[in-house]
Amino acid sequence: xxxxxxxxxxxxxxxxxxxxxxxxxxxxxxxxxxxxxxxxxxxxxxxxxxxxxxxxxxxxxxxxxxxxxxxxxxxxxxxxxxxxxxxxxxxxxxxxxxxxxxxxxxxxxxxxxxxxxxxxxxxxxxxxxxxxxxxxxxxxxxxxxxxxxxxxxxxxxxxxxxxxxxxxxxxxxxxxxxxxxxxxxxxxxxxxxxxxxxxxxxxxxxxxxxxxxxxxxxxxxxxxxxxxxxxxxxxxxxxxxx
Numbered sequence: 001x002x003x004x005x006x007x008x009x010x011x012x013x014x015x016x017x018x019x020x021x022x023x024x025x026x027x028x029x030x031x032x033x034x035x036x037x038x039x040x041x042x043x044x045x046x047x048x049x050x051x052x053x054x055x056x057x058x059x060x061x062x063x064x065x066x067x068x069x070x071x072x073x074x075x076x077x078x079x080x081x082x083x084x085x086x087x088x089x090x091x092x093x094x095x096x097x098x099x100x101x102x103x104x105x106x107x108x109x110x111x112x113x114x115x116x117x118x119x120x121x122x123x124x125x126x127x128x129x130x131x132x133x134x135x136x137x138x139x140x141x142x143x144x145x146x147x148x149x150x151x152x153x154x155x156x157x158x159x160x161x162x163x164x165x166x167x168x169x170x171x172x173x174x175x176x177x178x179x180x181x182x183x184x185x186x187x188x189x190x191x192x193x194x195x196x197x198x199x200x201x202x203x204x205x206x207x208x209x210x211x212x213x214x215x216x217x218x219x220x221x222x223x224x225x226x227x228x229x230x231x232x233x234x235x236x237x238x239x240x241x242x
Contacts, residue, residue, distance in 0.1 A: 007183040012226045014188040017073040017219030023187055025053045028076055028218060031181035038177040040170035042126060044090045047171040047213070050204055052077040057203065064199035065215065070190040074217035079200065080175050082167040085209035087130040091122040132160050164211070171213040179216065188221040 002010070032049055040046070052058055053076050065071040098118050102111050131137040138160035145154045157165075179189045197212040206212075 002184060004180070007180050011179060011183045011189070012221070012230065013070075013190045014217070014219065014221040014225045015068075015070045015190065015227060016222050016225040017070075017075060017188065017217070018222045018225075019073055019075075021075070021220040023075050023218055023220070025051070025076060027185050028078070028182070028187070031178050031185065031187075032078065034181050035174050035178035038170075038173040040173065041166050042121075043094060044087065044126070044130075044170075046083050046086055046090060046167045047174055048081045048083055048210065049174075050079040050081070050206070052079060052204070060203045061200060061215075064203060065192060065195040068192065068194060070192060070217045071215070073219065075219040076217075078178065078216045078218065079204065080171050080213045080216065081206065081210045082164070082171050082213050083207075083210055084130065084132065084164065084167060085207075087126060091126050095119060095122050129155075129158060130163055132163075135160050138162070168213050175214060175216060182218060188219055188225070190217045191215075192217060 029051060032051065036045075052061070058071070058074060058077055061077065062068075062072040071077065095118070099115065102115055102118075106114055129141065138158065141158045142156070145156055145158060148154045149156065175191060179191065182189050192215045195212065195215060200206075200212050200215070201208075201210065
């Protein structure tokens with residue numbers, strides 16, 4: 001079994017794929033299912049994926065992605081989305097799960113206290129943090145936290161854009177887990193941020209509330225599919241121990 005380091009060394013941003021070789025879509029789906037185990041903020045899992053295997057859909061997505069060869073030569077694509085509109089539904093699903101989870105796994109004398117805490121968290125704090133109204137909710141949150149921050153440590157990056165950033169970061173953890181899973185299968189990928197999100201959503205008939213986080217192209221690399229040697233900054237310039 002390959003180590004994580006070996007998988008990371010194998011993984012490269014592939015710009016051209018071998019169009020004569022096909023992936024097994026069920027293996028790609030299995031990699032996505034495994035990636036769903038990645039952590040997300042507050043376990044809200046505000047992400048979705050669209051697994052694109054239809055060649056006509058891939059062809060139509062080419063112009064929406066500026067005709068990058070990593071898209072147009074791909075055998076399959078995975079479009080990662082964030083879903084800010086599903087906060088309440090996912091919070092309810094978590095609470096429904098926790099009621100049975102707490103009953104199974106917590107000491108009887110602590111169950112009521114824990115359920116009260118988690119209920120308050122998902123019915124009050126989470127809607128407060130993720131609420132959106134043309135930036136006004138975010139401004140209100142920042143004002144309240146700035147005042148509270150005079151007396152204690154508080155979360156400060158809680159504007160509406162900050163919360164979108166949190167969702168994108170969580171989605172990125174899922175995408176990276178997927179990319180490593182694909183490497184384990186010997187499949188190549190390339191994360192792509194160059195696209196017209198409006199046109200991508202139109203091609204795939206995505207919900208209006210969904211936001212495209214990134215697209216991962218998938219295939220088998222050709223010898224010139226990777227642009228030369230890998231460059232990384234000297235690790236010591238990016239590492240500090242305290």
